Amino acid sequence: MRNRFNFDHIIKAQNSSEALFYDHGCFMIWETALPFLSEIKTDLQSRFEILLETEIHWSEAHFYRNAFRLYEIPLFKNDKNLERHSAIAEKIGSHSFVVFIVKDHAPRYGHTPSVSGKIEFSNLNIIELKKAIRKEIFDKTGVQFGVHSSNNAQEFFYQAPLMLGTQLVNDLLDNKKITQKKFVRDTEGVSGWNNYNDLFKFLNISCNYLVLRNFEAIRDEHTRGDIDFLTNNFQRLASAMGATQLSHKPFKAEVKIANTNVSLDLRFIGDNYLPAVWQHRMLKRKILKNNIYIPSETDHFFSLLFHCKVQKETVNPEHINTLAGLSEGLNFKWFTSEAIHNETEMSEILRGYFVAEGYYFESPIDKAVYNNTAITGKLPKKGSVLRKGYGATTLKTMAKNVLPEPIFRLLKAAKAKLS
Known part of the structure; x- marks a missing residue:
């Protein structure tokens, strides 16, 4: 039996506050926390089943783009000086870090504030353990955020495929053993997407979206004009695609697909492009056709x-x-x-x-x-x-x-x- 979540099931669970029978999470151990790796692994094993422990190495050329996408920070068009955002670099540290993918067999859910101030429907087991690990490291070193993690199912299905790729995540969730100890790779699509199929295969697991119209014309050789998306989170969708956004209109963006720059309109619930109630219902009623979610x-x-x-x-x-x-x-x-x-x-x-x-x-x-x-x-x-x-x-x-x-x-x- 396949162990992979259906994304619509995740949305249903979060919207209705229903607990999933099991949940997954990813923990990133940044450079400042690596001296405590053994203790962190013991803590994780005490609460969860560890499906993967591996090292990831990001390239120098794409370090900031990788970090911005992971933390869902806009990549603004014509912003050539990403290095000025030093707080991200200081938090992550080295280009190499360790990732744990875990399975929680008895998740507990509730609304709780995150560090960013958002009150999210989250897996409390993951949140509480992350806080405990961070406190232990802070007490010994004064470093606050040496460990990062996904907070809920939606974040896991965004962050894990972004770092590891959709195929590897699907293999993990299908109970396939991954023994590779190190991956030298950047985030998915960091330099653009080879084709539309690769892009939508990633979006289908990582984002809640649909293409509003003209989806019949989406082909690698024949797509013309822009793509009109509808989503519940336009920044996550933009970061997932690695799109560059307009600073004064962040819902307008551009992404490279098959060596062509494609313009994007990122419509979202509450922007009044359509009535918000209709937008919400459209996303709940979306259907998958030719690997693309459509109305x-x-x-x-x-x-x-x-x-x-x-x-x-x-x-x-x-x-x-x-x-x-x-x-x-x-x-x-x-x-x-x-x-x-x-x-x-x-x-x-x-x-x-x-x-x-x-x-x-x-x-x-x-x-x-x-x-x-x-x-x-x-x-x-x-x-x-x-x-x-x-x-x-x-x-x-x-x-x-x-x-x-x-x-x-x-x-x-x-x-x-x-x-």
Whole structure:
């Protein structure tokens, strides 16, 4: 039986505070803590099963990029002087360090503050042991952070593959014995990615993401334009890809894939590119197709329609063909591609969908996104909830009043299917 976690299972466990039957963690022993390696190993063995103990050596050329990615620090475009961030170098010390991969057979979970101040849903066994080891080293040397670790399942599935590669981590979780004592390697994709398959194979284990549209065109030779991602953590996604970000717009980035610089739009929950509730649901309903996470068919249809009619001045003919194909597959007989340029009809469809789902339009934080006020002026706003008399009309009744009966029935059936 395969021992590997499904990433969606990790998300479910964290969102619902359900304990996993077992958990994994990675511990990094930096240079200042190496004199205590034997004692640290004994402490780890007393709590966990050690799956791997190995040394990793980072190259001089990529030391800072490796460290920034591990700690999820932005790599800003045109920042040629990464060495100025000396605190990271001082914490890690040497280019060589020791990594332990452990398995916790009886994990305990809870929300607890991290050193960075975040209150995260974490494996308390790992947190408590890391604190104890750090205190012991601090009492003897005055060094505070000689040991680093993942705090939870999501961090493990980001940090371990980043340092060791997806294949080796998968082998470990499949109970394969790894005996190699030293790896001379930088973080995955530190100089760019050989191809799209390598990139998405890594993202599929390390990040919660989906590609919003045009995923059919993602091929090593034929990809054009940018890639539009949706994620719950845009900085983790950017660091995972090794992308360079704009300092004034860190959700805009660029990454090298197959020797080509590819522009990225990193949309995230709460940026109002789409309603936050919709973004959250889209990530929960995502599907894996051709090694890429993409929206469900229904989410793809309505988000693409929203993109075409709200966020663009003109509609891309290729998107019209995609909408036609999706509507046919979803049996949306009430939608015709010929009506795509009819502002009244499109605003009624989008308003009806927003009302039925409880979504509200808000201006995105990315001010470069176009706003077709002819459509958005008809969409529900949060302020409309407070208007006089609103309480007398339920959202369901509003939808029934706005939509033709056949459309209302189809939306109701689609919602029941997704819930």
